[in-house]
Amino acid sequence: MKNELRRAWLCAIPIVLLLVALAAWAHSARGEGGEPPYFAITNARIVPVSGPVIESGTVVIAKGLIQAVGASVTIPPEAWVIDGKGLTVYPGLIDTQTTIGLEQEGGDEAAPRAGGGRGRRSAPLSGEIIRDPEDRPSSTPWRIAADEIKTDDKRIESWRNAGFTTVLSAPEGGILPGQGSVIDLAGNRPGDYVVKSAATLQISLRPGGFFGFPDSLMGVIAYIRQVFDDVSWYQQADPIYQANMTKSARLRYDRTEQVVAAALQEKEIVLLPANNSVQILRGLRLADEWKIRAALYGGQEGYKVAAAIAAAKTPVLISLKWPERPKDADPDIPPSLRELRFRDLAPSTPAVFAKAGVKFAFYSDGLSGPKDIFKNLKKALDAGLAPDVALRALTLDAAGILGVGDRLGTIEPGKIANLVVADGDIFNDKTKVKHVFVDGHWFEVHEEASHDKPGDKKPMQSVDSVHAKTAGVSR
Amino acid sequence: MKSLMRISILAAAFAVAAIPSGAQDAKTILIENATIITVTHGNIEHASLLIRDGKIAAIGTDLKAPDGATVIDATGQFVMPGIIDCHSHIAIDGGVNEGGTSVSSMARIPDVLNPDDLDIYRDLAGGTTVANVLHGSANSIGGQTVVIKLRWGKPASELPFEGAMPGIKFALGENPKESNFSPPAGVSRRYPGTRLGVEETIRQAFIEAREYKKTWDDYNQRKAAGEQNLIPPRRDVQLDPLVEVLEGKRYVHAHCYRADEIVMLIRVAKEFGFKVRTFQHVLEGYKIADEIVASGAGGSTFSDWWAYKMEAYDAIPYNAALMTERGVVVSVNSDDAEEARHLNQEAAKSMKYGGLSANDAIKLVTLNPAIQLGIDNRVGSLDVGKDADIAIFNHDPLSVYAVVQKTLIDGQIYFDRQTDISGRAALEKEKQDLLDKEKKAADDQKKSDEKDKDKDKKPDQKKKPPKSGDSMEAGTVGGAL
Numbered sequence: 001m002k003n004e005l006r007r008a009w010l011c012a013i014p015i016v017l018l019l020v021a022l023a024a025w026a027h028s029a030r031g032e033g034g035e036p037p038y039f040a041i042t043n044a045r046i047v048p049v050s051g052p053v054i055e056s057g058t059v060v061i062a063k064g065l066i067q068a069v070g071a072s073v074t075i076p077p078e079a080w081v082i083d084g085k086g087l088t089v090y091p092g093l094i095d096t097q098t099t100i101g102l103e104q105e106g107g108d109e110a111a112p113r114a115g116g117g118r119g120r121r122s123a124p125l126s127g128e129i130i131r132d133p134e135d136r137p138s139s140t141p142w143r144i145a146a147d148e149i150k151t152d153d154k155r156i157e158s159w160r161n162a163g164f165t166t167v168l169s170a171p172e173g174g175i176l177p178g179q180g181s182v183i184d185l186a187g188n189r190p191g192d193y194v195v196k197s198a199a200t201l202q203i204s205l206r207p208g209g210f211f212g213f214p215d216s217l218m219g220v221i222a223y224i225r226q227v228f229d230d231v232s233w234y235q236q237a238d239p240i241y242q243a244n245m246t247k248s249a250r251l252r253y254d255r256t257e258q259v260v261a262a263a264l265q266e267k268e269i270v271l272l273p274a275n276n277s278v279q280i281l282r283g284l285r286l287a288d289e290w291k292i293r294a295a296l297y298g299g300q301e302g303y304k305v306a307a308a309i310a311a312a313k314t315p316v317l318i319s320l321k322w323p324e325r326p327k328d329a330d331p332d333i334p335p336s337l338r339e340l341r342f343r344d345l346a347p348s349t350p351a352v353f354a355k356a357g358v359k360f361a362f363y364s365d366g367l368s369g370p371k372d373i374f375k376n377l378k379k380a381l382d383a384g385l386a387p388d389v390a391l392r393a394l395t396l397d398a399a400g401i402l403g404v405g406d407r408l409g410t411i412e413p414g415k416i417a418n419l420v421v422a423d424g425d426i427f428n429d430k431t432k433v434k435h436v437f438v439d440g441h442w443f444e445v446h447e448e449a450s451h452d453k454p455g456d457k458k459p460m461q462s463v464d465s466v467h468a469k470t471a472g473v474s475r
Numbered sequence: 476m477k478s479l480m481r482i483s484i485l486a487a488a489f490a491v492a493a494i495p496s497g498a499q500d501a502k503t504i505l506i507e508n509a510t511i512i513t514v515t516h517g518n519i520e521h522a523s524l525l526i527r528d529g530k531i532a533a534i535g536t537d538l539k540a541p542d543g544a545t546v547i548d549a550t551g552q553f554v555m556p557g558i559i560d561c562h563s564h565i566a567i568d569g570g571v572n573e574g575g576t577s578v579s580s581m582a583r584i585p586d587v588l589n590p591d592d593l594d595i596y597r598d599l600a601g602g603t604t605v606a607n608v609l610h611g612s613a614n615s616i617g618g619q620t621v622v623i624k625l626r627w628g629k630p631a632s633e634l635p636f637e638g639a640m641p642g643i644k645f646a647l648g649e650n651p652k653e654s655n656f657s658p659p660a661g662v663s664r665r666y667p668g669t670r671l672g673v674e675e676t677i678r679q680a681f682i683e684a685r686e687y688k689k690t691w692d693d694y695n696q697r698k699a700a701g702e703q704n705l706i707p708p709r710r711d712v713q714l715d716p717l718v719e720v721l722e723g724k725r726y727v728h729a730h731c732y733r734a735d736e737i738v739m740l741i742r743v744a745k746e747f748g749f750k751v752r753t754f755q756h757v758l759e760g761y762k763i764a765d766e767i768v769a770s771g772a773g774g775s776t777f778s779d780w781w782a783y784k785m786e787a788y789d790a791i792p793y794n795a796a797l798m799t800e801r802g803v804v805v806s807v808n809s810d811d812a813e814e815a816r817h818l819n820q821e822a823a824k825s826m827k828y829g830g831l832s833a834n835d836a837i838k839l840v841t842l843n844p845a846i847q848l849g850i851d852n853r854v855g856s857l858d859v860g861k862d863a864d865i866a867i868f869n870h871d872p873l874s875v876y877a878v879v880q881k882t883l884i885d886g887q888i889y890f891d892r893q894t895d896i897s898g899r900a901a902l903e904k905e906k907q908d909l910l911d912k913e914k915k916a917a918d919d920q921k922k923s924d925e926k927d928k929d930k931d932k933k934p935d936q937k938k939k940p941p942k943s944g945d946s947m948e949a950g951t952v953g954g955a956l
Contacts, residue, residue: 207569213576217569218610218618222581222712229710237706244704251706278568278589281630286586305630325913337902338591340909 037063039442040075041421041435044084049091049396050410059089061417064440069411080442082421087434090391090426091411092165092184092418094398095373096317097271097297097363100156100167101149101183101193136176136227137212142259143178145169146197149190155369160185161445162370163420165438166195168363168402170202170271175220176227176256177202179263180271182404184418186438195416199402200295201263201270221286228290231260269403270294275319276342277304284312295401297363299353300346306356315401316358318393319365320376322346347376350393351384361398377427387427416440503527504886505540506867509549514556514834514842514856524554526863529885534857547867552880555837555872556856557604557864559844560815561775562728562755562808565594565606566623566634572611573618577651577667578680580643581712582618584608588631594812596627599890601816602866602879605636607808607848609755610644612730615651615667615676617644619716620728622848624864624884640849642752643716645729647673647736648786655784674739681747684717691718726752726849728775732786734759741770753847755808757798758790764801773804773847778821779828795839796829806844819872826873833873862886 039061046054048069060068060075068074075081149169159167170180180200183193203224207215214220234257241248263270274283275298287294299316300323302309309316323343325335335343353360364373381390399409407416417440424431436443504526511519511534523538524531540546564571568589573582588608598606604625610618620642623634649655652668667673690708698705719725727744729751731737737754744751750771754760757774758781760767767774776798781790798805807822809815822839825831831839845855853862863886870877882890 205569213579214573214582215570215575216573216582216587218567218582218584218587219570219573219575219579221586222573222583226581226712229712233707233709240704240706247704248706276591278591278631281632282586285632325917334906334910337906337909340906340913343913344909 035442036078036080037440038076038079039417039437039440040079040081041084041087041089041419042075042081044421045088046411047088047090047391048411049392050412058084059411059419061419061437061440064417066411066413066415066417066419068413082435084421087421087423088425089411090163090420090422091395091409091415092420092436092438093163093394093426094361094402094408095159095164095167095364096361096398096402097180097365098155098159098167098169099172100159100185101151101153101169101190102145102171103148103150136223136254136256138174139176139227139256140171140174140178141176141201141256141263143171144181144197145171145179146181146183146190146194149181149183149193151187151190151193156185158369160436160438160443161433162374163422163426163433163436164370165418165420165436166399166404166408168199170200172202172204175204175206175214175223176260177204179268182402182408184416184438186441186443192439195407196402196404198263198266198268199404201260201268203270203272205273224286225290227256227260228292230254230257231264234258235261235264264292267293267403269401271297271317274298276301280305280316281308284308284314287314288312299360300349301342302349302358303345303352306349306352306358309353309358310356313359315397316353316360317363317401318350318353318360320362320373320380321365321367322376322379345383347379348383350380350390351386354385354389359397359401361393361401374427374429378429381427387425390427502886503541503544504547504863504883505538505544506547506549506554506865507538507540509552509554509867510871511857512553512555512834512837512872513858514837515858517834524857524865526865526883526886529863529887531857531859531861531863533859547881549867549880551869553868553871553877554857555602555819555866555868556841556854556861557866557882557884558602558818558840559605559607559806559848559850559855560598560603560809560818560840561607561753561806561844561847562810563598563606563608563812563815564611564810565598565812565815566590566592566608572613574611574613577614577665577676578616578713579610579614579618580616580680580714580716582610583621584610584618585621585635585641588621588623588634590627590629590631590634594815595625596890598812598815599625599627599882600879600892600895602819602868602872602882603809603815604864604866604882604884604889605845605848605850605854606815607642607728607844609642609728612644612646612650613653614646615673616680616717617646617730619643619725622850625882625889626884627889636848636850636853638850638853640724640726641716641719642726642728642848643720645677645727645740645751647729647731647740648733649784650730651676670736670739673736674743677740677743678746680714680717681721681743684714684721685747687711687714688718688721720749721747723749728753728755730755732756732758733789734762737763738766741766741772744770752849753806756810758787758794760803761791761794761797762789764798764803767798768802773806773843774798775806775808775844775847777810778807778824792824792828795825796831799825799829799831799835799839804843804846805839806847807839808844819866819868819877820875823873823875836873 040058042058043056046057046059046069054071057071058073060073060079166182166184168180169183171178179198180202181194182196182199184195187193205217205220207220214223237251241251270292272283272287272294274280274296280296280302283296295315295317297317299318302316323346350360367373377390381387396409399405408418417437419437420433421435422431422433433445436445506524508521511522511524522534522536525533525538566589567584568587573579606625607620607622609620622636622639624636626633651673658664667676694705694708716725720727729740731754740751753773753775755775757776760774760776776794779792781787795805795807809818818840822836825839826836842851842855845851854864863883865883866879867881868877869880880892881888
């Protein structure tokens with residue numbers, strides 16, 4: 001007994017020192033708006049996605065990364081412990097195409113130039129072939145979402161509170177609007193948010209209108225074909241020029257060529273829009289012709305052409321904005337059978353994809369908030385999508401498609417500590433998200449004000465019990 | 476394009492929203508006991524036509540159905556080659572015109588084929604099996620065109636007529652010079668605004684194309700000679716198809732009305748060393764039929780349609796017959812998804828106006844457009860070895876009472892009137908079921924929303940102000956220490 005006490009004392013000395021140090025550190029960290037870098041969620045049901053579910057285990061977070069996960073892992077003494085009893089831990093969810101953090105109008109540069117390009121030449125030009133950067137209206141591939149992040153976007157908190165820790169934010173406007181960035185939904189400065197700045201090269205096939213070239217779908221496709229042709233020309237021509245500067249005329253500078261060439265060099269994924277089956281097959285064909293590593297976005301009529309998509313090994317970002325009867329639909333004009341079939345079957349696309357072996361993820365596509373996202377995910381589950389496949393699509397597969405699968409999407413040591421802790425199955429509409437970790441930063445999720453009952457225990461109470469437990473370790 | 480006037484006629488002849496798609500697969504078919512309009516060697520009465528593997532295997536009066544063959548009893552009916560529409564704008568997604576430039580040769584119809592366009596099926600129901608799908612006439616030089624078979628139910632990649640020469644649309648006169656509409660406020664009128672300007676635009680484009688071709692030829696020559704470190708020229712998606720025209724690898728289908736502009740284009744083509752394959756519409760073709768024949772071009776016209784704009788005032792319904800008499804290869808086209816459902820009747824009008832023989836009238840929508848599109852070795856007549864693209868009518872197709880019973884492409888039935896009629900009830904039911912299902916889902920949603928609302932209204936609930944979820948700012952963790 002005495003020995004034990006002594007041993008306890010001896011053990012306690014460094015711990016006391018540590019606690020003092022920790023208190024000092026925490027104080028200073030708090031002064032900087034900081035928080036402890038170590039957390040442990042214990043006794044929780046853990047769904048790592050990368051492996052089997054752990055019915056009761058611990059996840060340890062250290063300095064923004066997942067340090068350990070398992071049924072019995074050592075909890076570092078400095079960790080704040082959250083009792084996860086009755087809670088389930090998932091990897092943070094990923095919304096693969098949004099404008100979160102971005103001005104939704106698009107920058108000035110993206111505005112289509114009315115009457116630009118060689119189409120509206122005011123007078124015939126002699127002899128020469130007219131080609132210069134003015135030939136690329138509606139192209140701003142150098143815009144990178146990461147450079148335009150505004151941290152006051154209310155959607156950041158709203159998405160995060162629902163368990164979305166990561167989104168692809170992509171510029172809009174024009175044919176080559178820019179490059180999408182993978183961002184984590186937390187940070188003090190815009191730069192803190194960015195996981196991968198140049199993640200996707202965005203393509204829109206919507207013609208600009210304004211009576212300039214291109215004003216039709218076929219014109220837009222031709223326009224993009226010229227861009228990819230020019231890029232591959234540049235890739236071929238530039239090395240020859242670099243080696244023969246004294247013998248060759250210099251190459252004209254073209255920002256689009258250089259930026260797109262660099263993006264292709266980096267194997268950046270090219271996002272092509274394709275929602276109905278005709279567009280999907282067209283998208284596959286164009287991706288093949290242009291020799292780009294493409295992912296399609298939209299994909300809602302994919303249930304018709306899943307085999308072709310699987311054969312092309314092209315991933316699809318599925319829009320969760322399922323087709324619906326328009327709210328202002330004229331009751332006297334019934335929709336066509338084709339439209340009705342589409343509305344009926346679109347939510348079955350993810351299930352069909354899963355069966356056919358198409359890799360897919362989801363995106364919110366302008367849905368107003370997470371409530372609608374989960375409502376529409378539920379429709380996909382009701383149409384046969386297995387919950388574990390849905391979860392994979394929202395985490396690991398999303399991360400993989402966006403080129404960040406090595407850092408996000410699962411609960412494994414070394415991954416970025418993006419976690420959702422909920423009081424039940426994430427797809428159950430009764431389930432509440434309790435905690436969210438983004439880059440190892442802890443966020444407590446308050447229940448929606450209107451649903452709070454008086455006397456609900458405050459989220460901090462769980463941390464109080466954590467504190468008690470930490471103290472218990474030291475005894 | 477024709478004017479918008481006719482579009483109203485497009486009203487729902489087929490009110491049913493969706494149609495069974497896909498061909499019925501059969502390898503050997505015998506169509507029995509019909510009047511067979513071969514086009515190349517007269518009509519054969521009480522004859523049969525044997526189809527094997529998508530081709531016409533035999534035609535005769537003493538054919539027996541081989542074992543396993545599907546037999547179509549066509550007693551009293553008329554079998555003719557599938558109708559070929561030399562000027563169509565069906566099955567195009569996202570705009571028929573790339574109107575942003577006067578030379579839109581970079582735009583490709585094959586990129587935007589839409590196999591789900593119901594007009595494909597509707598035109599099949601009129602016996603049409605092949606369509607020359609053209610870019611619109613907004614520009615002096617329009618987009619690249621494609622000949623398709625109306626294989627309803629097949630993906631876009633299976634519509635193009637295999638091996639058919641690709642084409643390009645040109646347009647002369649009022650449409651490319653934008654005579655009949657004004658650009659919106661703030662947008663200046665584009666060049667060209669006159670017929671002279673249209674000519675200049677075409678010449679300019681071909682001067683550029685010739686230069687471009689020369690640049691490439693020089694490069695290839697120097698490269699072949701072993702020269703090192705050559706920077707290749709850029710590819711230009713606008714000029715590539717014009718080089719193909721110069722090299723005779725792409726047909727020119729030129730929208731035109733007036734005699735003067737037609738002669739102009741013949742001269743310009745001669746200057747640059749290419750040929751116009753067809754003059755489309757060519758409403759004043761009867762005035763310069765000899766010049767057209769001499770140029771080697773064909774003429775694809777309307778039956779009886781005129782005066783819908785200034786340049787169409789001199790059009791006459793005798794045009795097809797008069798040009799035919801002078802030796803022009805003439806076709807009658809639709810330019811319109813509705814008209815493509817009764818091109819047989821459009822052809823028949825040239826018997827009334829101009830006195831064409833029945834066989835010459837049929838040729839206007841079969842063999843002649845096949846010749847114009849360079850596919851007459853495959854389609855356009857009922858001859859052994861040709862594709863089994865066939866329309867079966869209940870009466871003589873030159874009669875106004877004639878209604879298509881079946882349409883076959885490559886020996887497969889793509890339209891069957893009886894199947895269509897008998898399938899309508901099931902489609903109506905499916906539609907009603909889906910509407911009911913949607914309504915029920917909406918009602919359920921409404922109910923559950925109302926329940927949620929009631930819950931929100933419970934009086935004993937205090938509202939807490941929403942807190943910031945950001946612990947980094949709140950510093951609550953440190954507070955617990």
